Amino acid sequence: MVPFYLVTLLPCHHVTLSPCYLVTLLPCYPVTLFQSRPQYLVPLRISVKLLLNMFHEKKLHSIFALQFKKWLFMEVIVENITKTYGFQKAVDNISFKVNQGEIVGFLGPNGAGKTTTMKIITCYMRPNEGDVRIGGVSVLENPEEVKKHIGYLPEANPLYKEMPVIDYLHFVAEIQGVPSGKIRERILEMIKICGLKQERYKKINELSKGYQQRVGLAQALIHDPEVLILDEPTSGLDPNQIVEIRELIRRIGREKTVILCSHILAEVEATCDRILIISKGQLVADGTANTLRKQAQDKEIVKVTIEDGERNEIYRSLQALDAVELVDLLPANTQSYEVQSKPGISSRKAIFRLCADKGWTLTEMTPIERKLEEVFRELTITN
Amino acid sequence: MNKIWIITKRELRSFFDSLMAYVMIVLFLGFSGFFTWLFGNDIFLVNQASLQSFFGISFWTLFFFIPAVTMGLLADERKSGTLELLVTKPVSDWQIIAGKFFAAFFLICITLALTLPYYITVASIGKVDHGAVWMGYFGLLFMSASYISIGLFASSITSNQIVAFLIALFIGIFFHLIFGLAGSSGGWVAGILGYLSLSNHYESMARGVVDSKDILYFLSIIFTGLIGTELALSRRNISN
Numbered sequence: 001m002v003p004f005y006l007v008t009l010l011p012c013h014h015v016t017l018s019p020c021y022l023v024t025l026l027p028c029y030p031v032t033l034f035q036s037r038p039q040y041l042v043p044l045r046i047s048v049k050l051l052l053n054m055f056h057e058k059k060l061h062s063i064f065a066l067q068f069k070k071w072l073f074m075e076v077i078v079e080n081i082t083k084t085y086g087f088q089k090a091v092d093n094i095s096f097k098v099n100q101g102e103i104v105g106f107l108g109p110n111g112a113g114k115t116t117t118m119k120i121i122t123c124y125m126r127p128n129e130g131d132v133r134i135g136g137v138s139v140l141e142n143p144e145e146v147k148k149h150i151g152y153l154p155e156a157n158p159l160y161k162e163m164p165v166i167d168y169l170h171f172v173a174e175i176q177g178v179p180s181g182k183i184r185e186r187i188l189e190m191i192k193i194c195g196l197k198q199e200r201y202k203k204i205n206e207l208s209k210g211y212q213q214r215v216g217l218a219q220a221l222i223h224d225p226e227v228l229i230l231d232e233p234t235s236g237l238d239p240n241q242i243v244e245i246r247e248l249i250r251r252i253g254r255e256k257t258v259i260l261c262s263h264i265l266a267e268v269e270a271t272c273d274r275i276l277i278i279s280k281g282q283l284v285a286d287g288t289a290n291t292l293r294k295q296a297q298d299k300e301i302v303k304v305t306i307e308d309g310e311r312n313e314i315y316r317s318l319q320a321l322d323a324v325e326l327v328d329l330l331p332a333n334t335q336s337y338e339v340q341s342k343p344g345i346s347s348r349k350a351i352f353r354l355c356a357d358k359g360w361t362l363t364e365m366t367p368i369e370r371k372l373e374e375v376f377r378e379l380t381i382t383n
Numbered sequence: 384m385n386k387i388w389i390i391t392k393r394e395l396r397s398f399f400d401s402l403m404a405y406v407m408i409v410l411f412l413g414f415s416g417f418f419t420w421l422f423g424n425d426i427f428l429v430n431q432a433s434l435q436s437f438f439g440i441s442f443w444t445l446f447f448f449i450p451a452v453t454m455g456l457l458a459d460e461r462k463s464g465t466l467e468l469l470v471t472k473p474v475s476d477w478q479i480i481a482g483k484f485f486a487a488f489f490l491i492c493i494t495l496a497l498t499l500p501y502y503i504t505v506a507s508i509g510k511v512d513h514g515a516v517w518m519g520y521f522g523l524l525f526m527s528a529s530y531i532s533i534g535l536f537a538s539s540i541t542s543n544q545i546v547a548f549l550i551a552l553f554i555g556i557f558f559h560l561i562f563g564l565a566g567s568s569g570g571w572v573a574g575i576l577g578y579l580s581l582s583n584h585y586e587s588m589a590r591g592v593v594d595s596k597d598i599l600y601f602l603s604i605i606f607t608g609l610i611g612t613e614l615a616l617s618r619r620n621i622s623n
Contacts, residue, residue, distance in 0.1 A: 159465065
């Protein structure tokens with residue numbers, strides 16, 4: 001108790017009481033008050049407890065949770081969703097989680113269930129089973145609240161084609177609940193970010209496909225959503241625009257949760273932190289591009305070029321090594337071989353020793369990295 | 384409510400941008416004006432200061448024009464994919480449906496408001512039963528609202544505008560004509576069908592009689608149509 005009084009009283013003797021100085025002292029007063037009269041703490045404790053109780057009740061939770069969690073846990077959690085069309089399971093028991101500040105690439109061949117999953121996350125349709133939670137709020141219980149925090153660019157980029165760009169953006173901003181005072185500012189910002197300045201008064205159907213795509217992106221971003229879901233965002237864009245849009249997505253992705261749906265592998269590899277691969281409605285892989293490559297490649301493959309030796313002998317000796325499973329002659333260059341090791345073992349040391357023993361010159365030994373395309377093909381082509 | 388108004392505003396603007404509204408207004412005024420003032424059973428022939436002939440002709444013109452207005456409301460959105468865009472915005476299905484319903488309804492209100500000069504003209508020629516005229520207008524509005532909700536339903540079950548137009552006309556003709564014809568014969572079935580006939584209720588309203596039975600009838604058609612639309616929209620949530 002005493003030290004706090006000292007803190008508040010001491011300076012009065014030394015320093016003139018400037019208002020600025022008082023402000024720095026203000027935080028001490030509640031502390032000194034509760035130090036001197038602990039009974040004041042009781043109502044405070046009760047009210048905090050009541051507030052917490054109310055918070056745990058569902059309704060208040062869903063209302064406040066998004067306000068408070070906005071900055072912290074705007075993650076997308078997909079829990080065991082299943083969606084059937086007729087007898088066909090479009091999505092079969094998929095679960096994954098996307099954290100805030102993460103860009104996740106959603107890959108899969110056509111008809112694998114990518115778009116259906118996106119439609120469920122964006123509350124377009126309900127899953128038959130399972131649930132999706134965005135910032136802790138379920139799409140089944142409170143879709144309206146969830147939708148406020150999602151920016152969605154659908155697959156075919158549907159737009160009201162007969163509207164001028166600026167009117168269209170105004171409409172979307174209004175319906176997304178952007179406060180009316182801020183709408184103008186947001187529209188101007190979107191026009192700047194998406195490079196639509198020249199086109200803003202044109203009707204959307206007068207624009208080229210690339211510009212229409214930009215309008216689609218602008219409408220998805222206009223309310224500054226925490227979760228961004230983009231279904232093939234770069235389709236129809238020219239190479240320069242693709243680079244620009246990817247850069248934009250990366251920049252946005254730093255503070256937002258982004259799910260990017262695509263079947264262009266290079267794009268996903270260039271933009272995303274993590275990749276999910278889906279095939280026939282099921283999740284078949286989840287990880288960064290590198291871990292996926294490693295997972296798929298448990299057998300090491302090295303390309304070896306050996307000179308000064310007789311070709312057949314080299315081939316036979318390589319094949320005879322313990323660690324080696326298979327040797328391939330590369331047809332183009334007669335001195336090169338592709339050596340595949342047995343699972344989990346590296347054959348590189350053995351190859352080097354072999355060359356040293358036989359007196360051959362080893363001019364090249366490069367580990368061959370599997371391309372993401374191959375990984376993708378392996379995972380999604382079944383039977 | 385605010386969200387509904389935003390959707391209504393956009394729909395109305397697209398009516399006027401696509402010339403749809405102007406064509407509709409010009410044709411409606413042309414038809415009803417021609418038959419009210421110039422041709423057939425017109426006001427001068429009847430030689431009474433009443434708008435009965437106008438209400439009689441608009442009863443038919445609106446029956447054909449309203450499906451043309453409503454056919455695109457949802458069918459076109461479904462076709463171009465903008466329905467997905469709209470549904471994933473923070474609005475409920477009901478707000479979308481209500482927004483579109485009011486857009487079509489306001490367009491009809493504007494059209495009917497443009498016929499008020501007829502009323503003024505007739506009132507300056509002779510002694511008009513003001514109550515009957517206003518009730519006639521209310522009857523037209525109720526009838527329009529019923530056909531709009533039927534049209535909206537037709538528009539929600541298909542992605543083809545022409546099909547939506549024809550379905551709306553097909554459902555509409557039962558209420559407009561067939562139930563009335565079937566109701567004129569005897570028996571309890573005819574009684575039920577007669578009650579379902581929209582023209583019977585409209586006529587009693589156009590005569591200037593306010594009956595809660597008629598209003599209830601129109602409201603129930605409107606809500607049935609809107610509920611059907613909601614069901615057709617939420618079909619996407621159901622498997623199989």
